[in-house]
Amino acid sequence: MSTPDSRATFAAGFMDDYFAEAEEHVIAVRRSLLTLEAALGSELPAAVLEDLFRSCHSLKGISAMVELREAELLAHHMESCLRAIRQGDVVLSTGNFDSLVNGARTLEGVIVAHRAGQPLPVTDPVLAQLHALAHGDGGTAAAPIALAPVLRLAAASPSPAPRWKVTFVPSPALVVRGVKVDTIRTRLLQLGQVTGVAPKVVAGGGVLFEFEVETAAEEQLAALRGDGVEYEPLPAAVAAAAPSLESGPGTRGTPDQAGERPHDVPVAASANFVRVDLERLDDLMRLVGDMVVTRARLEDTLQRVETHVPFHEWRALQEHSAGIERQLRSLREGVMRVRLVPVGEIFRRMPFVVRDLARDNGKRVQLDLVGQATEIDKFLIERMMDPVIHLVRNAVSHAIETPEERVAAGKSPEGTIRLSASTAGESVVLEISDDGAGIDVEAVAARARASGMAIAGGEIDARTLLDIICVSGFSTRDEADRASGRGVGMAVVRRTVEELGGALAVETRSGRGTTFRVTLPLTLAITDAIIVHVGAHTFAVPQAAVREVIEVEARALRSIERNELLTYRGATLPIVRLARLFALAVEARTRFHAIVVGTGLAAVGLLVDRIAGQREIVVKTISDPLLRVEGISGATELGDGRLVLILDVAALSRALRERAKQLEGMSA
Amino acid sequence: MSEDPMAAAGTEPVGAKQTYILFNVAGTAYAVPSQQVLHMEMLEQVTAVPNAPEFVEGVVFSRGQVVPVINLRSRFGFERTKVDLRTRLLVVQADGRRVGLMADEAREFITIPDEAIRPPHDAIGGLSGNYLDGVATLGDRIVLMLNIREVVERAPTPAV
Amino acid sequence: MHTILVVDDSPTIRRMVRTALAGLSDVTFVEAGSGLQAIETLAMQPVQAVVLDLNMPDMHGLDVLRFLRSHDKYRSLPVMILTTRGDATSRDAALEAGASAYMTKPFSPTALMASLRGLLAVTDPARSA
Numbered sequence: 001m002s003t004p005d006s007r008a009t010f011a012a013g014f015m016d017d018y019f020a021e022a023e024e025h026v027i028a029v030r031r032s033l034l035t036l037e038a039a040l041g042s043e044l045p046a047a048v049l050e051d052l053f054r055s056c057h058s059l060k061g062i063s064a065m066v067e068l069r070e071a072e073l074l075a076h077h078m079e080s081c082l083r084a085i086r087q088g089d090v091v092l093s094t095g096n097f098d099s100l101v102n103g104a105r106t107l108e109g110v111i112v113a114h115r116a117g118q119p120l121p122v123t124d125p126v127l128a129q130l131h132a133l134a135h136g137d138g139g140t141a142a143a144p145i146a147l148a149p150v151l152r153l154a155a156a157s158p159s160p161a162p163r164w165k166v167t168f169v170p171s172p173a174l175v176v177r178g179v180k181v182d183t184i185r186t187r188l189l190q191l192g193q194v195t196g197v198a199p200k201v202v203a204g205g206g207v208l209f210e211f212e213v214e215t216a217a218e219e220q221l222a223a224l225r226g227d228g229v230e231y232e233p234l235p236a237a238v239a240a241a242a243p244s245l246e247s248g249p250g251t252r253g254t255p256d257q258a259g260e261r262p263h264d265v266p267v268a269a270s271a272n273f274v275r276v277d278l279e280r281l282d283d284l285m286r287l288v289g290d291m292v293v294t295r296a297r298l299e300d301t302l303q304r305v306e307t308h309v310p311f312h313e314w315r316a317l318q319e320h321s322a323g324i325e326r327q328l329r330s331l332r333e334g335v336m337r338v339r340l341v342p343v344g345e346i347f348r349r350m351p352f353v354v355r356d357l358a359r360d361n362g363k364r365v366q367l368d369l370v371g372q373a374t375e376i377d378k379f380l381i382e383r384m385m386d387p388v389i390h391l392v393r394n395a396v397s398h399a400i401e402t403p404e405e406r407v408a409a410g411k412s413p414e415g416t417i418r419l420s421a422s423t424a425g426e427s428v429v430l431e432i433s434d435d436g437a438g439i440d441v442e443a444v445a446a447r448a449r450a451s452g453m454a455i456a457g458g459e460i461d462a463r464t465l466l467d468i469i470c471v472s473g474f475s476t477r478d479e480a481d482r483a484s485g486r487g488v489g490m491a492v493v494r495r496t497v498e499e500l501g502g503a504l505a506v507e508t509r510s511g512r513g514t515t516f517r518v519t520l521p522l523t524l525a526i527t528d529a530i531i532v533h534v535g536a537h538t539f540a541v542p543q544a545a546v547r548e549v550i551e552v553e554a555r556a557l558r559s560i561e562r563n564e565l566l567t568y569r570g571a572t573l574p575i576v577r578l579a580r581l582f583a584l585a586v587e588a589r590t591r592f593h594a595i596v597v598g599t600g601l602a603a604v605g606l607l608v609d610r611i612a613g614q615r616e617i618v619v620k621t622i623s624d625p626l627l628r629v630e631g632i633s634g635a636t637e638l639g640d641g642r643l644v645l646i647l648d649v650a651a652l653s654r655a656l657r658e659r660a661k662q663l664e665g666m667s668a
Numbered sequence: 669m670s671e672d673p674m675a676a677a678g679t680e681p682v683g684a685k686q687t688y689i690l691f692n693v694a695g696t697a698y699a700v701p702s703q704q705v706l707h708m709e710m711l712e713q714v715t716a717v718p719n720a721p722e723f724v725e726g727v728v729f730s731r732g733q734v735v736p737v738i739n740l741r742s743r744f745g746f747e748r749t750k751v752d753l754r755t756r757l758l759v760v761q762a763d764g765r766r767v768g769l770m771a772d773e774a775r776e777f778i779t780i781p782d783e784a785i786r787p788p789h790d791a792i793g794g795l796s797g798n799y800l801d802g803v804a805t806l807g808d809r810i811v812l813m814l815n816i817r818e819v820v821e822r823a824p825t826p827a828v
Numbered sequence: 829m830h831t832i833l834v835v836d837d838s839p840t841i842r843r844m845v846r847t848a849l850a851g852l853s854d855v856t857f858v859e860a861g862s863g864l865q866a867i868e869t870l871a872m873q874p875v876q877a878v879v880l881d882l883n884m885p886d887m888h889g890l891d892v893l894r895f896l897r898s899h900d901k902y903r904s905l906p907v908m909i910l911t912t913r914g915d916a917t918s919r920d921a922a923l924e925a926g927a928s929a930y931m932t933k934p935f936s937p938t939a940l941m942a943s944l945r946g947l948l949a950v951t952d953p954a955r956s957a
Contacts, residue, residue: 584718
């Protein structure tokens with residue numbers, strides 16, 4: 001039951017993707033045409049023609065998908081011309097080459113105009129020209145025959161380079177390192193020509209890929225051995241091989257590269273987007289994280305060699321290291337900014353999801369989107385897409401009542417779902433609200449108790465409600481709902497949010513509606529921390545939470561009942577031994593360090609054995625329920641492979657204040 | 669078609685089987701469906717997590733994520749032993765969580781036909797009986813089919 | 829949880845397919861930008877259904893499909909061909925190569941979802957989709 005309208009609406013949500021991808025193909029088309037033009041007078045490289053064909057074909061496909069007819073038609077006609085040329089039915093000459101150029105120019109013009117919301121250029125004359133070319137009536141007699149060289153396809157001449165059978169066996173270990181079949185293929189294309197590739201199944205169900213490669217660079221093949229690649233020589237090819245099927249950015253018909261045009265390719269002025277593979281951004285972020293760790297190691301080494309190096313040399317080293325730190329900070333911020341993307345990317349897809357579901361469920365739903373320009377990290381967008389879709393689906397399926405029910409309740413027959421995004425300090429807040437029936441808190445509580453969950457009697461608060469509905473498999477409805485993923489889905493939603501370092505909350509009012517609120521950190525966390533040792537354990541304390549670091553002599557500590565105090569700056573500072581708090585093996589010491597956190601009356605000193613220094617750390621959140629320990633908020637890798645736990649100072653302070661209050665109550 | 673009673677009952681056709689990973693804990697062989705196992709590694713450094721449940725050995729960094737490690741010996745009520753070169757960490761997926769299971773040894777991938785699996789017998793005493801989906805008999809081998817979800821659920825009484 | 833592999837060299841189209849299928853319950857998606865990548869991905873993880881484009885740079889979709897059908901592991905894997913070409917010859921070729929379903933672009937998101945729902949239900953009778 002698709003109408004051209006619903007398809008068009010669906011497609012309208014992808015225009016940004018379309019423009020970005022189309023631009024890449026358009027640029028490729030221009031490049032190919034320029035190469036062809038430069039090759040006028042000699043043989044036409046088959047690989048370039050193939051590239052051009054492929055670009056036009058892709059443009060045709062995506063233009064059709066977004067219902068941009070004019071672009072689709074132009075691309076289709078270009079494709080027909082190229083096919084005819086490739087098959088030898090039409091010969092390309094300087095006379096008819098212009099038709100191709102006009103075709104490409106107009107195609108680009110159509111896309112650019114559409115993007116700018118302007119009237120499209122006229123396409124009929126160009127279409128007619130292309131049509132004529134494809135059917136062999138092309139070729140204006142503009143130039144005298146002597147100056148109109150005929151271009152022919154060049155069959156790939158038997159290459160003088162030796163041939164190899166290159167076998168690649170993919171594996172999860174290689175995938176983790178970023179080595180996959182397409183990366184191997186790209187590297188092989190840079191080494192020479194790939195004349196064939198075939199996948200094969202191996203015993204055990206895995207696959208391997210066999211490439212036929214022509215290259216003189218055997219040492220480079222050998223260098224690939226560590227990446228799951230093996231190779232062996234093949235007998236020389238029979239002469240007059242079929243036209244080479246493969247070409248890549250590195251070997252655009254290699255012999256032609258020598259004559260590459262000197263002039264630049266002017267790109268459409270409307271390029272204000274750069275399409276970046278999320279994987280590449282991830283790699284960049286990882287690299288930045290690695291650099292942070294490496295610089296920290298450098299710092300450590302510098303400390304160690306201080307006494308071995310002449311002072312002014314050492315000073316210079318220190319300054320360079322500090323310079324790197326500053327630059328790294330800017331780099332880190334820069335990369336993080338690149339990763340920021342408007343939340344609208346998630347929101348834009350929702351109207352379609354809502355319409356389909358509403359129709360299936362017999363509901364009428366209006367979707368409001370607020371704050372689409374709010375930016376969040378691209379990584380978060382990718383991960384939050386599914387959870388947000390799930391919450392919206394739940395709202396349509398379960399929260400919004402049928403039009404009859406709504407009217408009976410005095411509401412408008414059309415329900416409203418509102419998606420909003422806003423920033424609040426260092427966080428982004430996403431809200432998914434509906435004006436439906438609200439969650440039946442009593443029913444949920446009753447069902448939870450009936451199924452054996454330990455819930456206190458009386459009213460349950462919002463936190464407990466959320467805990468209940470996020471328990472895997474929980475549902476107040478029957479199996480049919482369970483099939484729609486309710487229950488299981490909420491558990492995953494919450495887990496995803498927590499893994500991203502965020503928080504999920506719910507508010508509901510019976511008969512009025514429900515709001516789910518997702519709070520996420522704006523950026524992924526690299527933060528400064530103080531590294532401390534307690535016995536054989538190492539911990540990281542976020543710098544931001546630390547007021548001061550002091551040295552403490554054991555004998556300066558006073559004990560009152562089971563608590564220790566220190567006289568500090570004229571007041572008493574409660575002291576907590578981390579060793580005791582975490583039940584770690586303690587050795588007797590005479591000297592400690594204390595990390596002072598909190599201010600004024602809330603100040604507490606955390607006692608550790610010693611401070612190992614300050615570092616920038618990449619924070620990994622800990623979210624698994626097995627690891628819910630009060631006082632631990634995450635972990636970080638210190639660069640030598642050791643995983644170190646990060647203290648949750650706020651939680652610790654809270655817990656300690658509670659104890660202190662109890663203490664006061666007791667001693668009063 | 670045929671008069672196969674199993675077919676009439678609407679069950680899987682005879683011959684259905686699945687792939688499992690086989691591993692050892694305290695001398696007993698266990699199996700988990702290979703689909704649930706993300707990857708296997710040798711156990712390197714485990715960072716202990718204070719105040720975590722007794723059977724949580726700690727955490728490791730695996731594929732860029734912090735993964736809790738459950739010491740299966742401890743979970744099943746056996747004495748802990750030293751980690752050696754044969755100790756294996758199986759990182760499994762359950763309910764969207766990634767958890768590491770620490771086994772004495774992990775040997776092989778095997779296929780077990782569904783019909784070789786029987787429900788766990790009451791007679792299997794000890795803690796591990798609670799975590800079983802079934803018992804498989806392969807020739808003269810007995811393999812206990814582990815229910816990963818049960819294993820990774822936090823104990824009802826909080827440790828702290 | 830069912831995994832659907834979406835194979836198309838256009839990132840835009842892959843996105844559109846994913847969004848169109850977002851309404852399916854209990855599914856997760858994996859993408860591949862070429863025939864070779866699709867085969868590699870299938871070898872590395874379990875997949876319950878594939879949406880496959882035909883015209884791809886390194887290996888044609890029909891070759892991918894034939895490769896899959898010639899091996900036990902993938903013989904009954906549901907594969908839907910989603911392609912720009914709309915003539916009867918292509919359709920026949922696809923079906924003869926072992927396609928479980930065939931659809932052309934531009935596609936109707938609703939129709940795509942209904943088809944995948946059907947394909948997934950076939951392999952998992954317990955799934956009410």
